Amino acid sequence: MILQANSIHHNYGSGQDILNGVDLTISQSGITGLCAPNGEGKTTLLKLIAGLQFPSKGDISVLGQTPSDRPLDLLQRLYFLPSEPFFPKWTPRKIAAYYGPFYPNFNNQLFLETLSDFRADPDKPLDKVSFGQKRRAQLAFALATRTQILLLDEPTTGLDIQGKDQFRRTLIAGTEAGQTIIIATHLLSEIAPVLDHVLVLNDGKIHAHLPLELAQRFYSFNLTTSPLPYGDKGYARRVPGGWLTVHADGRQGNAAFDLETLYLALTDGGLPQPGFDLNTKNFQA
Numbered sequence: 001m002i003l004q005a006n007s008i009h010h011n012y013g014s015g016q017d018i019l020n021g022v023d024l025t026i027s028q029s030g031i032t033g034l035c036a037p038n039g040e041g042k043t044t045l046l047k048l049i050a051g052l053q054f055p056s057k058g059d060i061s062v063l064g065q066t067p068s069d070r071p072l073d074l075l076q077r078l079y080f081l082p083s084e085p086f087f088p089k090w091t092p093r094k095i096a097a098y099y100g101p102f103y104p105n106f107n108n109q110l111f112l113e114t115l116s117d118f119r120a121d122p123d124k125p126l127d128k129v130s131f132g133q134k135r136r137a138q139l140a141f142a143l144a145t146r147t148q149i150l151l152l153d154e155p156t157t158g159l160d161i162q163g164k165d166q167f168r169r170t171l172i173a174g175t176e177a178g179q180t181i182i183i184a185t186h187l188l189s190e191i192a193p194v195l196d197h198v199l200v201l202n203d204g205k206i207h208a209h210l211p212l213e214l215a216q217r218f219y220s221f222n223l224t225t226s227p228l229p230y231g232d233k234g235y236a237r238r239v240p241g242g243w244l245t246v247h248a249d250g251r252q253g254n255a256a257f258d259l260e261t262l263y264l265a266l267t268d269g270g271l272p273q274p275g276f277d278l279n280t281k282n283f284q285a
């Protein structure tokens, strides 16, 4: 098992739980998008997985270890890139030489290639580059650690279009090498093309954990002139030219699958929640 969380609760001492019963199982490599409204606890959940925060109740196991114990073996197999990480004001080359050896699979060649693809200078100190260039160097380092688990918080912030494209390609290469990648983001559409699963966190719980390929079969999207042509069991969003509707009916719609609309439908829209049975790998309507 890669990750197993059972009824995780967490608060920051205020008495009110931010996470109040998160259950989560990840058993395969792949890319999972973690989405939630602002302040719902995405970063907190990543920190709990990384062992940087401790759950107030419940237990969490990552690669068979308890992250809050901070075992060396786990720290070497998991990399967490926060949205605003601390990186020394050194050149990327020096950062890799200093921090890279901690990670047994650190790939310096991949680091330099990713920097080159990102058009980032390995010999320019990070206090002399733009925000986006600094973010590229941080991402190149995170991707080059080749840890079994990679946690990325808002990774695409500051990347230009080419940067995002390169980033997505490097992620795919990571999963082909067996990595499990969890990406917390608001910018769903930017990573949607590479996601295997989507996790929706809402009201302190995992509201949905959907394998994308199955979600694409289960939900139908239609561009229509009226909000809900098939009755009231769907969700409709105003778009140029009409309404984009989502229904949990397993039909073929006339519009493309749209992850942002599905996210809105699941969080705000009261779209009927299909149960997904992890054993049979089927939805139960």
Ligand SMILES: Nc1ncnc2c1ncn2[C@@H]1O[C@H](COP(=O)(O)OP(=O)(O)OP(=O)(O)O)[C@@H](O)[C@H]1O
Pocket (backbone or CB within 6 Å): 012, 018, 036, 037, 038, 039, 040, 041, 042, 043, 044, 045
């Ligand atoms: N160090 C802290 N001390 C007290 N409260 C905190 C702390 N860090 C986060 N919180 C609170 O916990 C809640 C969840 O924060 P978190 O950063 O995990 O959410 P998020 O989903 O990542 O937010 P965003 O989408 O805005 O980045 C917020 O209400 C926040 O105010």
